[in-house]
Amino acid sequence: MEHLAAVWDRLTGWLGEHAPASHASLLPPAPERPVSAAEGRLSHELDFTFPPELKALWQRCGGVRYVEVPGNEDGALWAGNFLPGGLLLDPEASLWQRLRAGPGEDDPWDGADFVSFLDAEEPSGAGEYGMYVSYSTDPTLRGVGAWSTMTGPAWIDPDEGLEVPWQPVQG
Template sequence: MSDEAAPVVVEPAQGAWQDGAQHVQGAPEAVERLRALLEADPRLGEQGPMPSLYHLRIAVAQGGRGPLLEVAYTFGPPALPEGTVRIDTIRAVERPVAFDYDVPGIALPEEAEADPESGPGAVTVRDPAAEEIAARQVTEAWERIVGWLAEHAPRSHRTLLPAAGEEEITSAEQAFGVRLRADLKALWRRCAGVVDKHGAEFLPHNRALMTVGESLRIQRMQLGFGNEDLWRPSWIPVCSFNAHDTTSGLYLDMDTGRLCHWDRFGDRHPVHDSLTTYLEEIADTLDVPSLAGPPEPGLARGVLTWRPAGASDEGWRPLAR
């Protein structure tokens, strides 16, 4: 018998491409390059908190340029037979400002380091003045978004729910078991989520703003798994791929104030410095569409939707630049 190891087989799962990522120019070629890399080194990615699960980010263009693809894959036992790689999801993502993912397999950013003078287990002290400023900025950015929807995307605008009352927010804070940040409460004081119907997924990557109740339900569900690496009480879900989705979305970290990505494969990483940054970038992009991409904002029969560069769905047109 030969001493040579059996070749590694790399295949994408059916439906691995998400949100039209295959339409990003150069994305299919980038995935083909990645397949060759995984055949040579199936442990190229960063291993997730669950066995057999890995994730990484690659640049679409060679040399580390252009948009990024976020790839989650499964390798070997216990989930798959030995020598088998299944690419589970491929998504186009915005290039983070603070981190560099150009090299496949680079570790995802760790949580912010604790202040060495504070000692272990120290509680972060929030600045009331800074929180007040953040709440005002969130309110202003959200009003810009809502105003734009009312004028240009009426079907999306009609999915907005009224503001949450102070009693509802106070009750939610008690149920979450953590002190909510002022920026999140400011958002809920303007809008308590969306109605789950066509047009509601108007946030970038076609995400929907969760209701307060749905945010609490998903937090409790995630905490029910009992794994602090997968979910912590201070992580409050904000939006996902629909108003009830539990597989992927964004949560706000009450400890750091950062807006972070989660998915069912155990990937957790920051994508925006704050909720303020996220909403201001959306408002700026709607006002000046040339700032976008990918994904690119556009309209389809009164609905705001976001498509990666190069996508051309019937009835969808990009915003005028």
């Protein structure tokens, strides 16, 4: 987790110097109580927990908030949209894609052990595409990938650097 802290500190230092509006969009570290509450919901509903790396990131930054960008009359620019794949979600918003199916509805993600951490459009987590992190009990399914409400999740093969079709944990 030391590497994550060093990289995050380097990124936020760069933002502070070169992209002050994006730096201003960073929320303070997420308090333990909301992280634990969201993780409790995740564990209760889907029987898995947040990856330790994601919890470590939230200890550095609890997400992003909207910050007005000078000269952005049409509202198209999000100061907090500086990460590839979207806006960093707070712990509660990270659950939206996984827990959006209501009682009796099919799980659109086929029981996959993943949560969103970036959303390309919405800080609420209700966008149409973003990035997820998986902390599956199956080590071959752990990692980071992209998700879309139209195509579902796809994982990024760390050896290839390419997206490959995602295989659900439950066959």
